[in-house]
Amino acid sequence: MPQLNKIAILCGLLFALPATAGAQKLTMSFNSLAAHDTNRAFLRVSNRGGFGLALGDADAGNFPEGTLNRYIFGAGLWIGGIGDVDDNGQPDRITTIGYNPSNLSDLEWIEGAVGFGRNDSRFRVLDSSNPADQADFPATLLVAPQELFAVYGDRFSTFGTGQASVPLGVEVRQRSFAFTEVDLNTAVIFQWDFLNISDQIRDTGYTIEDLWTGIVLDPDIQVSPVGSVLDDTAAPLTVDGEEVLLIWDSDFSEPAFEGTPGFMAVVPLVNPGGQTTITQMTSQFGADVRIVPANDADQYDTLAGIAPRDPTIVEPGFDLRALIGWGAIDLAPGAVHRTAAAFVWADAAGDPPSFLSPLDPALDESLPLLTDLVAAVRSVRDAYDQQLAGLPALLDFPGDPGPGPGPGASEPGVVLQNFPNPFTDQTTIQYSIVDAAEVQLKVFDITGREVTTLADGFLEPGEYSASWDGRSTLGVDVPAGVYVIQLVTPAGTSTVRGLKAR
């Protein structure tokens, strides 16, 4: 099947090229960052706001695809707003994070959606190149042979988070595109429609005030095998009067420097609020820039550029986390807010200096070194304005399942992928119960023999966690191998497979 999918996509590309001929052809690259592996349980992009996070595949997180080293270790959305979420008359600053570069378990989308796979009804992903999804994609609305749609939200945001958090009440409809044109072949465009669903997760909804959305990313530009990720740095760059986030490896003098040095940019394309913030962060304590904030209020202040904040641009020497935010708007219950941005990569035009500081006064759009990057930024802006800006909101898309919890929310329970996996002494299994029910959480070996029972009883709706020490009911350490972890409720089952190491 994987091969058939690729053949189908290739055929689609061949037929689509003539139809989209023009100044800015839009064709999709199935093997670009915007592609996702439909035959695996995880997506390379557009999963609950995270993209490029696929450490098991050495090439999966690269941007552009095919490069030797990871350029984006991980990236994802942050959404922050002000609302009286606890209904005490006092406004709260709440931030929903789709990717936390300091703590990957601290995510607030539907946890485990990736593990459930693209067909999990709680986390809907549609792929226009997938025959099973094509009925949901009227050809008249498609602009490329392959487009990806993902729907995710924070209605269950307390699940699996490492902090006390409540849902802000946002659902995201994400549409992504990639280009293969000469000028755009290293660009990926994302378009997001944010829907205020606060009225769906509580008795009465509220207007989310000063809503900021943005992308946080962990770039690891290791052009050299011996290169250091600590040399990544970032700076705002103004192109034609509008800021973009510029990221690069500042130390071009590394020994055995291989490949072509270059620059990455995150380019805002749609920003009704009109404000942009750019912040450098790190996960390393002791650095002289701010640590990735760990609570809702600090995260919001960082995203919105509110004091207190550290200098945004400093010399490199730490593992960079870059944040670019857009705001601010007010979003009433049921209302939709659209933003869009692009990731762009361009090689350096000419030989770079041994070191390029983010504080270099020559660092502006006229710098010859940035000629190709600036051209790429302009191209992607033009492409969006000319061919993508008029696309209907995903909420109006015929195949869109529409707002709301979806059919999966009525499922009685879901078990998430155990972690760590593989494991030796202990692994954790998180599971959620939507409807109160008698529940059993059991472990079976690959031949269907029961190994042990981790939970057995009546559970109220909520999120639960269990651990398995790799032992049978008899207390014996079971052999290395594949084991099936199954959540059983009267209405059905949910399973994951764990790998026990000796």
Place this chain on the structure above:
Amino acid sequence: MILATVSPGGQIRASMRPAIFSCLTALVLAALIAPTSARGQGNGENGGLVGLTLPLGARPLGQGRAIAAVRGELQGVPYNPATQSGLERGSLTYSRFEGADLADLNSNYIAGAYVATWGTIGAHFVYHDFGDVPLTDTSPTPVGSIDLNESVIGVTYANQWRDELDYGVTFKWYSSDLGVVEASGPAFDFGVLYAPRDVPVHLAAAVRNVGPNLDLEDGSVAVPGGGSSGAVREEQLPTRIRIGVGVNLNDLFSVPEGYGASLLFDVETDAREISTASQHFGGAVTLREVVTVRAGIVSIDNPFVDEGDGNRQIGGSFGIGIYYQGFEADIAREVSVSELGDETHFAVGWRF
């Protein structure tokens, strides 16, 4: 004790045969029954290296995995190499096992045999695919996945001694890649099948997976947070003992030409824990030498739980096979044997 006297011509004296056979039958039946009444506490160790113990073959599966006492059955080789003896023609077979959906397991078994004057030589290859398993670190979010598999390649020689005793031996090489652990090594299977011409009952015994301990080495996937010591570890082969009885009903009842029926009963147990036995009862009816209908009952021991605590999984199986002008096709389904769901097996073959 003298069990038999052999005539100068090499044949067991006819007058002694009923006594010998009665003794053997009694011994086998005692062995078949005894394990069910004396199960001890499982040690959980015999659940490993499953690639050497997973069931194979649509025909065995269709009749409750009772196959040890069937002569001339290429799909019986993984259970008893002596079943390869008695093949009248060279044979090829391919059988695929689709595990329960939730287990995401499938197995492929391909075997061939050539009949010569000096015996029957065969070879088989088994490939178990355990599918992709997501890898995680500090959260449920997968950071990759790994495809896991095990394989066995084997060569079998089988022949008949004095027209009544079939024997067979298999040498096989087992390879396992479970990502975190890799292992490979040799193993032997031995089997005999006693099928006197004038007695409708066949007796069989086999010992499988005999050999040195397997060296387990760290695989290509590291365990998050450590756990890969780098040291070579050993694991005992899952040695199994199987005893079987087959009754050819054609010899007991008047059956029309072209029809046949048989009943089979196997017991298999872990050699290191005799009490953990599994029972297999099956039957097959052949119509006009073309269609064979099979059914069986399986009672499998679960070494992971204690006696009386759901330690036995009892299920049924059924299957049907068609044989026409050398070509054969079989399909079988096991129901309620695995707690993860029903399992399907199908096979095609050619006798040339």
